[in-house]
Amino acid sequence: MKHEYTTTHRGGMAFEMTLDGHHKLIMDAEDDFGGKDRGPRPKQLLISALTGCTGMDVVSILNKMKVDYTGFEIKVEADMTEEHPKVYSKIHLIYEFTGKDLQASMKQIEKAVHLSQNRYCGVVDMLSKAAELTNEIRLIEG
Template identity: 40%
Template sequence: MAALKTSTTWIKGQEFESEHDGNKINVDGDKKNGHGPKALLLSGLAGCSGIDVVDILHKMKVEFSDFSIDVEADQTEEHPKVFKDIQVTYRLKTATDNLEKVKKAINLSLDKYCGVSAMLKKNSAINYTVEILN
């Protein structure tokens, strides 16, 4: 497997543009014209786990819609300020009797498949909740 590579170019101030496979995002330490770097880590966790959960639920033939993921992290006070605890909230519309299947899909993602989760867990606890929407 080829190495994962991004190219990041300074724009001005604390703003950068990062490119991967032709896709571009802005990274901004001031958070005016892009995500801050740590927020990108949390978005990466949500995206990585979300992709897994969607794939697993489809394989389980669980019907769902309106799927969203919120991720919050507490940080240490001292530098380097790293994540202490990460809380992930999964929200989706599905039948309430699918809750155990949804939890199984999330556990498989966070414990087995999501590489971002595996990396972040080396430093931070990751906890989650599930909200079934009606």
């Protein structure tokens, strides 16, 4: 399967990406780096792609398992190297679920996260070749 994307310079440090012909997204740098802060930075988008990919997997799997929860967030703690090119050396994902009596569904939640991390999420697979990826699950009663 082939995907084609277009990224167009929009002045300063801003670029507009056209994804699949109709979704548009602006990337820009901070003022200190010649941009006008009109959009996220490329590495921010990389982390967003990671959390979106694994998050969609987990939600899909949990829906099929009929696991009930009221909230779900993925938090990220990422370590970046000091030398150029600055890259993420470690990315820690925190899968945080809110709901009532989630401890009873912990095995299903663990399975959903495991399947995303080890089978379905292509972004996890790509990034794990470049950085150490770790994760944890937190349950919040509510």
